[in-house]
Amino acid sequence: MSITVVGSVAFDSVETPSGSYERSLAGAATYFSLAASYFTDVRVIAVVGDDFTPEDEAIFKARNIDTQGIERADGKSFFWRGQYTDNLNEAKTLQTDLNVFATFEPKIPAAYLDTDFLFLANIDPVLQRRVRDGLPSAKLVGGDTMNYWINDHRDNLLKMLEVVDILLINDTETKLLAGNRNPMKAAREVLNLGPKSLVVKHGEYGATAFFGPNSFKSLGLDAHHPFRAPALPLEEVKDPTGAGDSFAGGFFGYIASQPSLTPEVFKKAMFYGGVMGSFAVERFATERLQHLTREEIDERFELFRQLTHLD
């Protein structure tokens, strides 16, 4: 079934120890939708400026992604300039220009109203909540956020967390949101805020899913049994940008492609998330995510299995 994602479609200029690039197509919704497109149909809600070219749109179209929800506004697209130095897990932000995103009011195309799966990528939680309320048909909602919203817009974020089934954030965000440094306790605090499941992304160490009191208990997934998927140790990490959004795309895309959400599907989704994240970082920007095959994806899935399984 199809996924609708709302989030940023942007341009990034990035410098890493392996090289640099200027104004490549990027943004959370872009990475998410490319990654998810290998599993299911994807629709995007975003806003871009007049610097968004037919060539940029062709990147979505080539992956069969529905772009009618990408609004064109006067001005420039969201722009981010970042740098990775020694620590590839942490970007240094050099420049953020919200541009057309500063006044973004998400508009939901009529054709998206039958959406079954909704992913709220990292934007203002007020907008995330509004999109969720505008798509009541969505039966499973995933979401992401970041330190800025946790620190400075907590009340709005809490209202968004009430309507998120699966929250995908990183270690730092989890501890900050919970006000607790112990991973298990922090997870429980976050799960008390609404989500049925919390997927904590650990960068090069993979990700751990926790299940809470409002959880998928009927599925046999509960707080006493977290689940951890690895990341693949890679020869070269060219560009960590978008790894988390690609994880979310692989994770949610796989779930949406399956007849129902069983524990087995959830666990495999964690592995597919790691797989798509590992592809994303192997090349600059979205390069690797544009031209994969399902065979390559399933081969890497098998590598992840061998990496972690006793037999």
Place this chain on the structure above:
Amino acid sequence: MSITVVGSVAFDSVETPSGSYERSLAGAATYFSLAASYFTDVRVIAVVGDDFTPEDEAIFKARNIDTQGIERADGKSFFWRGQYTDNLNEAKTLQTDLNVFATFEPKIPAAYLDTDFLFLANIDPVLQRRVRDGLPSAKLVGGDTMNYWINDHRDNLLKMLEVVDILLINDTETKLLAGNRNPMKAAREVLNLGPKSLVVKHGEYGATAFFGPNSFKSLGLDAHHPFRAPALPLEEVKDPTGAGDSFAGGFFGYIASQPSLTPEVFKKAMFYGGVMGSFAVERFATERLQHLTREEIDERFELFRQLTHLD
């Protein structure tokens, strides 16, 4: 078959966010031997001072650990005072008194000369090499080291690495030893220095085993297939001290308990390492490692399996 371990038997005073303790029995050889004792017979080579009491020795004896290699010297035992504040993965050293360890000359009891498995816990690599040369019967040698030896005693360390089959160190030490921050490349660099396998410990994220050009290739373990074991997310980490040594003890102890080193045994050993590390940190000092049962250990092994396996 039995393991001989050489390393420190010491006293620690430690402060963590959960509390503190003064002068508890500790040291790498202590944590290692307690953890390994649940799998096989263990013999210790170390030196202690006149502050090492019959009660301290009784902790080893209760686990059937052979202490005839623990030499008594005039003076005080090795003492360490450390503090963990926010980051439980990193101790701040407040005081290190080498005491009788400053002039330690390891003596190998005649009864240890048939040793099959040898673990060189973190001490001066000159002494590690000397003990290895003094136990030519050892058919599998594990080893550990730390930043101090990597930075300031590199030549001696390289001579020790020539005779180590499995090196167990953490992320920081791996990158420092290799001079490379990429995990795969750093692992390859280290494996070029001698070890057949490198087990990189990631603290709360588990550990990854890499296999190199001098590797156990006959076993089907090679550089293209690293193996990752998780750590268990715990409700409370009371005291991270000794987690790495306990990992090594569970890992090496399990290997020594098996008829031969197969890929399956190696992978299970990685899990048992994580299991013993997770027990160690649940209580202060060696408290938890003193009173386990094999049933508790195997129950936790099963939790680790559920945490990582798709079915």
